[in-house]
Amino acid sequence: MQDTLTALVAKAQPEFAALTTRPEFEAAKARYVGPNGELTALMKQMGTVPKDQRPALGKLINETKTRLQSLLDAALAQIETAELRAQLGPAVDPTLPSPDFGPGTYHPLTLVREEMCRILRKVGFTVADGPEVETEYYCFDALNTPADHPARDAQDTFYLPETARFANVAKKTPEEKYLLRTHTSSVQIRTMLKGEPPIRIVSPGRVYRRDTTDATHSANFHQLECLYVDQNVTVRDLKALLDYIFASLLGKDTKTRFRPHYFGYTEPSFEVDLTATHLPKVKKPWIEIGGCGMVDPTVFADVGYDPEVWSGYAFGMGLERLAMLLYGIDDIRYFYQNDVRFLKQFA
Template sequence: MSAPNKSYDPVEVEALKPEEIDRVRDEALAAFAAAASLDALREAKVAHVGDRSPLALANREIGALPPQARADAGKRVGQARGAVNKALAARQAELEAERDERVLVEEAVDVTLPYDRVPPGARHPLTTLSERIEDIFVAMGYEVAEGPEVETEWFNFDALNIGPDHPARSTRDTFFVEGAAGGPDLVLRTETSSVQIRSMLERTPPIYVICPGRVYRSDELDATHSPVFHQVELLAIDEGLTMADLKGTLDHMVRSLFGEGVHTRLRPHYFPFTEPSAEMDMLCFRCRGESAGNPDRPCRTCSSEGWVELGGCGVVNPKVLTACGVDPEKYSGFAFGFGIERLLMFRHNVEDIRDMIEGDVRFTRPFGMEI
């Protein structure tokens, strides 16, 4: 930029000539009008309104003019720049309006399309079956009890009359967890019976609780076994409870789950935490026992035996009551437990337990939603 000079003639400066200013103004207006998109308009803006545009460079030359010439030159340049900025704003508004109209058409959502184009998911059948079992016993006056999945050996074994040499306490059957230095040994609970122990310690008889939850065993994952599965156990402690009360409770449960006419039977067995103990079977809810000894009517659910094994049960061992501070001379009780996966498998003809844990929606969706 040249220094002020009284003899400086603005007519001789090419950038400040009236015809030159009119020319660059008209070029800018034409460029804005020709811009067909906002991106093209931004490029034209840089070329005609930016710091290196012809009008911006001409504006810088005004400062070098003598005072008597600056007003006229500044007026011409200012009017040209004002016209250019006005045209730029108008064209930008037009292009933005066109873009908004186009977006409304191109990105419109047809609300008349079928609402189920994306199939809905479903709650996992293990969850719905567990809650259905809970509802049956809550309706009978039971409470739902919960406990930690990482337990001490006392809650998981000792309080349940499972001796230190019992095979269940080996690493072949149980997952052990390293606890704090000097603290008790910890395990991943092998059954929800530990919740029954906690319930007896925390409550005063009479006690009626159902204990659903996740348990862990050192089993290989295959079609019928899993190292992690779900179990439901029940505990009732009151005065005068007997095996007859247990049998009636079991019959009510299976009728609620599988319909009228289904009942249970008890087979003698042994469990450290119950005495007497039994294995409980349920009359096959499909063949109603008619497939037993009848080759003309085979049944896949019960393998034509007429009965389906559910789990273990019995009268609570007095040693367990004593360990929990319950007087066995005054109170008695019964307990039972079974696996929810097993119940789901024969209830719905699921042949592979791995289908329940792989997370494939094609497995859960056929079960639908339950409220």
């Protein structure tokens, strides 16, 4: 009996080792330890063994069973390993490129806009928004730009026909015309009319000028404006904001300067220059970057704020111009062509 058991194990060992599939495995398992298996058959002979030999034989059979089981386990592990390996296929060449398109990219105007908004948010400005189709009131009248001002000329501003109706852009008076906003300052008026001071907003957005498209002009472009309304706001505060913005954006050594200028909605008014000789393609010592000033008391009076109590400043600049300066882009049309080779450069 002992020999028979030993022979069984010896026979099973190479058989199990040669198993490569689960059906073979199941068949082999059945052949040895299944209900009709060889070991099972031997176990059934236990009854014919003399009683005194049974404990020894029982131990022997158990050992054989354990031995077979461990051989089966090993065989199964080997099959599983082979199965997993079969899922793999040949090794990859990691140097081949991915065929997938991407990654996605943010447009450079978005990047510059968001960077400016982040810089301004740190000092208390939140982003405001308003319609691009505006009325004469919000774009001009409320900004102290009288009816005969050249900026209102049909030569410079896009108008909608008098019959045009916009359900969600309300007119202040029935006579006024719809137009495409020439600056985002209209958002300042809407914000002031809607809320109460203090106000600290930045309004980036698309604006329109009736202009020839060339390397530096575009029928639509983007502006970013800040409005700050509070008590005791001073020219010095305005200068401090500009210094802060451009030092944050371009580095600590960046300086700004104010040149007195004229805008209808600010008094005093300034044009803002900055030094940026470290930027690509910048040759002049001072670059004009935007306009600013202290909100004109007329504008406050028009939106119902007491000019004796409230004071404030406004600053505006072109986003394309800023992006061109920052990245060294020399043609504004690239922003609107969306050549993917262009778009991928700024992510």
